[in-house]
Amino acid sequence: MRVTRRSAFVSLTAAALLVLAGCSGDAPASTDRVESTPDEQVESSAPATDEASQETGEVALGSVGFVADDILPTVYATLVNSTLDVVMVEVNYAAYDAAGAVLGTTVSYDVIASETTSQTATYISVPDGSAIAKVDAQVTVSDSQPDAHPDIAMTAGNITILADEWSTKVTGTIDSTYTQSVTNVAAAAICTDAAGTVVAAGSTYLSGTVVPGTPAPFDISLTAASVPTACTVTAGVSNISEGS
Incomplete structure (x- = not known):
């Protein structure tokens, strides 16, 4: 599909x-x-x-x-x-x-x-x-x-911010309560500093397939004005997703 x-x-x-x-x-x-x-x-x-x-x-x-x-x-x-x-x-x-x-x-x-x-x-x-x-x-x-099934969702966990002198990224896992496995899941991050100001953002499509009940790893490269202290990540199906 x-x-x-x-x-x-x-x-x-x-x-x-x-x-x-x-x-x-x-x-x-x-x-x-x-x-x-x-x-x-x-x-x-x-x-x-x-x-x-x-x-x-x-x-x-x-x-x-x-x-x-x-x-x-x-x-x-x-x-x-x-x-x-x-x-x-x-x-x-x-x-x-x-x-x-x-x-x-x-x-x-x-x-x-x-x-x-x-x-x-x-x-x-x-x-x-x-x-x-x-x-x-x-x-x-x-x-x-x-939306006949508003209870199903994808949620981000184990969020970790990684930064060096060359790049900044956020990693973690996506958990799915869907009944099907889904490819090309979209994930987006908006990240803030200690004062709550947005200083970084980015998005990606997850590699591989997100399987219900199995945490799927993600890695989002960020455009960053400074190293953030917190990131909010959302994920869901995209306009190129396939289910199986």
């Missing part, structure tokens, strides 16, 4: 991962563009604050931010699905300089279970020598399907 980016959709069921071709999305999404909140000490946004975005019955952005880097700047967002549907969403980002000029855009594709807050992070390409002053983002629901 395969989920393509636009023509099919994953339905999270206890029996299988179903593919729904041409399903129309009924779950509403906020159309507002949400801006990052720059921090004075590091070039990243303030910590996620989802409460303001949890409007009943819609999919919304809880927070948006970026972590600056000379080579691989990263944008990130928290996604709040307060509907009873499993949804596939597009998150469209734009990065701006201090004068308001657009430096670059990018998009991520995410699957979010019902009544769940998820995370997403992706690299954004900007011109050499430019400096991102802010980012904003907009979420659009591509497809939706009633």
Whole structure:
């Protein structure tokens, strides 16, 4: 079974991962563009604050931010699905300089279970020598399907932050309560310093297959303004996942 980016959709069921071709999305999404909140000490946004975005019955952005880097700047967002549907969403980002000029855009594709807050992070390409002053983002629901089994989930554990002079990453394991094994599971990390400011973010697709009841290892390379002290990691099926 395969989920393509636009023509099919994953339905999270206890029996299988179903593919729904041409399903129309009924779950509403906020159309507002949400801006990052720059921090004075590091070039990243303030910590996620989802409460303001949890409007009943819609999919919304809880927070948006970026972590600056000379080579691989990263944008990130928290996604709040307060509907009873499993949804596939597009998150469209734009990065701006201090004068308001657009430096670059990018998009991520995410699957979010019902009544769940998820995370997403992706690299954004900007011109050499430019400096991102802010980012904003907009979420659009591509497809939706009633979530018949909201009790199944993937959760991160054994979270460990590893850093040296060359790189920063977060490792750990993903536990699944699905009834099927799943490939191409997406995991995203948003990490903070001791003051609670976001200083690192990143994402990956897990290698191999996530098997129910067997912890699956993950390794997420981070774009980091400094070494974080804590990371929140979310995981779930992606738009390229396969179930067996």
